[in-house]
Amino acid sequence: MNTRMRVTIITTGVLVLLLVAALIYVVVDSDEAERAAGGGADPQIVRASSHVLDDGGQGAVTVVEFLDFECEACGAFYPIVEDLREQFAGEITYVVRYFPLPGHRNSVNAALAAEAAAQQGQFEEMYHRLFETQAEWGESQESRADVFRELAEEIGLDLAAYDDAVADPATLERVQSDFEEGRDLGVSSTPTFFVGENAVELREWDDLESAIGQAVEGGR
Template identity: 30%
Template sequence: EMHDKLFENQRELKKDKLVEYAQAIGLDMKAFEADLESDAIKAMVEADKALAAKVGARGTPNFMINGKQVSGARPFDSFKEVIDAELKAVEGLKDVKPDAIYAARVEKNFEAPKAAPTADGGAADTSKVVYKIPVGEKTYVKGGKEPLVTIIEFSEFQCPFCSRVLPTTKQILDTYGDKVAIAFRHNPLPFHKDAMPAAEASLAAGAQGKFWEMHDKLFENQRALSRENLETYAKDLGLDVEKFKADLNSGRFKAQIDEDMKVGAQFGARGTPNFFINGRQVTGARPFDAFKTVIDEEIKKAEAEIAKGTPRSGIYAALTAKGLDKAAAPPTRRPPADDNTVYKVPVEANDAIKGQADALVTIIEFSEFQCP
């Protein structure tokens, strides 16, 4: 409704008009006006912009049809040609469930966009980029007390991919022992309605000394995260349930979660799970070997730092000291469009979606409301 209202009035988009449109479509005005000033909402927009730049969608409108790019206000036949080709390709996915078709189609055809050229004409190597990303004073950490490698994980309890990566993070801790620590920062995706309450529940349990126990309980039951369920889990864990309920009612942990989300967006952690290994980003529910490669490199760097006299307690700060303080800027030059390239564009975050959830073809549109 707001989408349509904004396009109908795209020459009148000042704040007073936005408030007027919100009233016209019957929104909760107190919540709407608060969200207009919310850092979390701004972070979502910035994250979308960063994703668009990453896959080469620099102008508007820009569409990704099962990952294939169609740029500009093109005629219907331009879309039909790509959609028909995708429908034909999907016919071969006999054993794939409908809700997994988008991921399967993109995974099969994914080809990463060519890296932006560097000043000397070579390709930029983003795998070596280091970010000076803070662990966070209130962040819960498990693993070594003075690790050689610190992994900051941005995750949330309703995301199936976050659950899928748990065996990998366990294998990391089992393999590397006190050389590695994992810090859990929250990034509840608005698309998952129970993710924020679950994040609050984990911190409420943490206030009673059982963050990791609640963490495990929530992932074990990520399809059952209602308020009633959360209170049941608190009881199962032996928490003071009345204190737990009071903490949830007070909203005392929302500021901490919002700060985690803000930091995640600042460093390009748009979706979940997202990891920073001594400041180096690894995205998604990747296999153990994808982490091992980076961890082993970072252990060597840490050992070299110790040999120079840096104490173990200062390794993370030393190795990230010269890191970037925000996500790397997108290339200024737009990559050339390639009709045969399939881009791996996530759709599980805060996107507003219309159409069937199990559609055979998914079109992601990058757009804006002032573009004629």
């Protein structure tokens, strides 16, 4: 091998190494920029996009429920929650967030139905109907999207708009964003309640009422 050929090979090798190093720098720098742009944000218990069932106004205690519409425990807590909403009317702001559990075949479908209804201003109507009919579709191993569409018709939704919303990937992303933020907050089961900034440890049926009552009294 002559000197000119050796110089050519070495020069080519150096250029390749420089190119690889530059590519690695670009990838790492891009990942860091993405994390800085949003990946490192602290999880929030309530977001501006969260669904508010009751707004108690300034000074009210915020109560947040991460729920799965197919969850039997959520269904059991539903009448309790409704009683508490009435009992503490004007003193709490009640917020609902999605946390569809992977083991439930129709939990995501139900959340999509609720979110599609929310886009037509009827989240609470669908929220009630999903819990009131849970026994009819819960624990099914087949998709019951047809049942949810019937519920949409019953509450008077525009079905074409409903179908478009359910099929829109952005609707699923909205549901998943609640789920992912819930995990970041330490949610692992449903229902999980936050009163103010604190997660409520549920051991007895009246634990939620007690937590809300203490927070309301503390704010007076």
